[in-house]
Amino acid sequence: MAGGLRRLALALVRLALALALLSVAWVAAYRFxxxxxxxxTLRDRLQGIPVMRQPxxxxxxxxxxxxxVIAAEDSRFCAHRGFDVEAIEAAIESNREGRRLRGASTISQQVAKNAFLWPGRTWLRKGLEAWFTIWLELLWPKARVMEVYLNLAEWDRGVYGAEAAAQRYFGKSAARLTRSEAARLAAILPSxxxxxxxxxGHFTARYARAIEKRMRVVETDGLDSCLRR
Known part of the structure; x- marks a missing residue:
């Protein structure tokens, strides 16, 4: 009986190690x-919704x-290693005081969720998100993290990635987006x-103007320095 339990435990450990190595290889592959x-995108296709996506x-x-998106979503993107400790502490304090629930997900964490996982708030999903975030920060340059984020972000039902979003809303390529258009795209990301x-609408337009002001700070303070060539 004891020998059977040891064999089962050993088999489970081997399975866990194999899955861990497979997940790291998966992250490494998506660097390229x-x-x-x-x-x-799979959800939309299963529901018969046409998917627009052009990485x-x-x-x-x-x-x-x-x-x-740095101005709107993650001002410390170039400085942190996947997790913004200050934002996490601020979110915990805000939620403890009973104010509106707020999150603290970085762009890196959102890439981990979008590229490898599924939406949800379970502890299992959040734990896997942390695991994948650690590895993509170790294996990818920051520019690749941003590139994948912008290519996977949902900007409307069936519209994924910056190129599809630019064509959908402004009839132009992502390369030709103006500052105000970029700010408006960032403003709709939460919803x-x-x-x-x-x-x-009024709220989104006001939020976009605020993002555009922050963009100047991002540029002048070098908060996007890890993306500059």
């Missing part, structure tokens, strides 16, 4: 290969777009189905 699909290199996107970058 664009993710062919995500849980969201392009970061160099083929306006630098304003990366500055806009891409309800908001419209081409015809923003």
């Amino acid at each position: 290969v664009d993710p062919p699909a995500t849980s969201l 392009v290199p970061l160099a083929a996107m306006s630098p304003a777009l990366a500055r806009a 891409p189905i309800a908001r419209n970058a081409a015809r923003p």
